[in-house]
Amino acid sequence: MYLANDLIEFALTLVKHSTTEDGSMFERTPSTDELNTFFRGCNSTWPPPLDQTNQGFNAYDPTVSWCGIFATYCLIKVGAKVRWVISRGIEDLGGDIVRVEGNYGLTRGDIAVRGASSHHFIVLDPNYDPARGFHCVEGNAGGTTYPLMRYGYNLRNKLPDVRHYDRVY
Numbered sequence: 417m418y419l420a421n422d423l424i425e426f427a428l429t430l431v432k433h434s435t436t437e438d439g440s441m442f443e444r445t446p447s448t449d450e451l452n453t454f455f456r457g458c459n460s461t462w463p464p465p466l467d468q469t470n471q472g473f474n475a476y477d478p479t480v481s482w483c484g485i486f487a488t489y490c491l492i493k494v495g496a497k498v499r500w501v502i503s504r505g506i507e508d509l510g511g512d513i514v515r516v517e518g519n520y521g522l523t524r525g526d527i528a529v530r531g532a533s534s535h536h537f538i539v540l541d542p543n544y545d546p547a548r549g550f551h552c553v554e555g556n557a558g559g560t561t562y563p564l565m566r567y568g569y570n571l572r573n574k575l576p577d578v579r580h581y582d583r584v585y
Contacts, residue, residue, distance in 0.1 A: 420525025
């Protein structure tokens with residue numbers, strides 16, 4: 417679980433540049449350079465260079481869903497051997513993560529995937545609160561119209577919607 421702790425610590429350093437008064441939530445919009453770094457650093461052949469398009473999306477357009485790319489980038493930066501595979505998600509290349517179907521057994525440091533949109537978020541507290549959602553760190557937290565990196569509770573991340581998660585070792 418050391419890699420999971422490193423994952424959380426690294427993801428929090430990327431997000432924590434602004435805070436609410438009580439310190440309960442941090443969120444900010446990443447710069448274009450940061451988004452470029454996430455996309456290029458996810459160990460994938462996708463997206464193509466800036467001047468090309470892929471399936472109608474501009475490769476580094478912040479309105480493209482990038483929650484899984486953010487999680488993959490964080491994993492790689494803490495030493496996990498993984499890569500991002502378009503339409504499939506995070507792929508393990510060295511025994512650092514294991515995919516678990518369903519939502520039973522979530523723990524701190526797991527990367528949960530929820531809903532039809534396959535939104536990825538890093539679990540900070542596995543004790544799901546129906547009134548607040550999961551306490552997590554996530555990229556693309558504001559959806560495709562308002563890109564955010566966020567640390568805090570998110571009501572959109574509901575336990576019944578978690579389809580599977582990646583256990584980080």
